[in-house]
Amino acid sequence: MKEMTAMNTERAPVSSSLAREAEVAKSNKTKSASGKESRNVWLPIGFGFLFLILWQLKIFHKLFHLELYQLPLPSAIAEAIHSNGDLLWNYSLYTGSEMIGGCLIGSAIGLLAAIIASFLPKAGKGAITLLAALNAVPIVALAPVMNNWFGDGVASKIAIVSIMTMATMAVSAYKGLRSVEPAYLELMQAYAAGRFTVFAKLRFRLALPAIFTALKINMATGIIGAIVGEFFISSRGLGFLLSDQIKLGNMPIAWSCIVIAAVLGIALYYLIQLIERFAIPWHAAQRKQAS
Incomplete structure (x- = not known):
């Protein structure tokens, strides 16, 4: 003991x-x-402040031989945003609604096309390739056509963004739906799972990272379609204001539109990233960020 x-x-x-x-x-x-x-x-915040300081000190003007009317100082842009806050806010909401609406519609159509194609592997692959060819259509050629079809309102800009974002989602989602390890499929077959059960329980779940990746790309680039669409026929929006102020030579307000559009695209990108973190916490990338 x-x-x-x-x-x-x-x-x-x-x-x-x-x-x-x-x-x-x-x-x-x-x-x-x-x-x-x-x-x-x-580190990114520090780099951003350093970039703004160099800009404010006219370092870029000296390096690239630019005048102040070509590249206004950050202080002048900030003053223009402060002085025209109400106008820029209203136009930002207008352009933002076009971008978000177009991204959601285009992404939904692209996802639906990818789902249908995943059930028809032979014909579906060719259809997705054909849909991906939409990315080769120049937006400057697409915008007048959409304005002619849907008028000069919000609908034409939403249509432009939808076409721009549709192919990205279709290709990315189709790749995610078809990139399933054979061992997983064999296991589902061993349990006598049907095609729709395999899709809901396996394929779609494993395709979620690819779907969120496409959404982030669409949210970040959809602003381009909305703004370029407003260049041609529009009476409101950041694109209309940008084009109008460049013609008038009022570059601080023009650059204000560029800054706000960039901030809008980045904010929506990180919003999708936040939703992704809560929607697929099991994914390896999310576990790595959490650890």
Whole structure:
């Protein structure tokens, strides 16, 4: 009995030492992950501030031999945004509604096409390739056609963005739906799962990362379609204001439109990324970010 007590006494310090080491290792890992996440946030912010400072000090003007009317200073752009806040806000909402509406419609049509194509592998691959050819259509040729079809209102700009985003979603989603490991399919067949069950439980679930990737691309690039569409026939929106102010030589307001459009695209990109983090926490990329 005394021997057993002595053995337990010897083991206790060892186990407590191991527990302390594990705790220290876990704490170090948490600090390392926190430091890495902090660097990932602050490095881009620091680079952005450095870029603005160099711009404000006219370094880019000297490097590229630019005049102030060609590239206004950030302070002048900020002043233009402050002075024309109401106008820019209303026009941003107008262009944003075109972009978001077009992205959602185009992405939905592209996803539907990919789903149908995934059930028809032989014909579907050719159909997706044909749909991808829409990306080769120049937007400057597409915009007048859509304005002619749908008028000069919001509908024509939504149609332009929809066509621009449709192919990206179709190609990405189709690749995700068809990129399933054979072992998974064999397991589902072993359970006598039907085609629709395989699609709902396996293919669509594994295609979600590809679908979210396409959505992020569409949200970031859809603003281009909306603005270019407003260049041709429009009486509102950031594209209309940008084109109008360039003609008048009012470059600070023109650059204000560019800055707001960039911020809008980036904000929607990160919104989709946030939704993705909650929708597919099981994906390897999300687990890596969490750790």
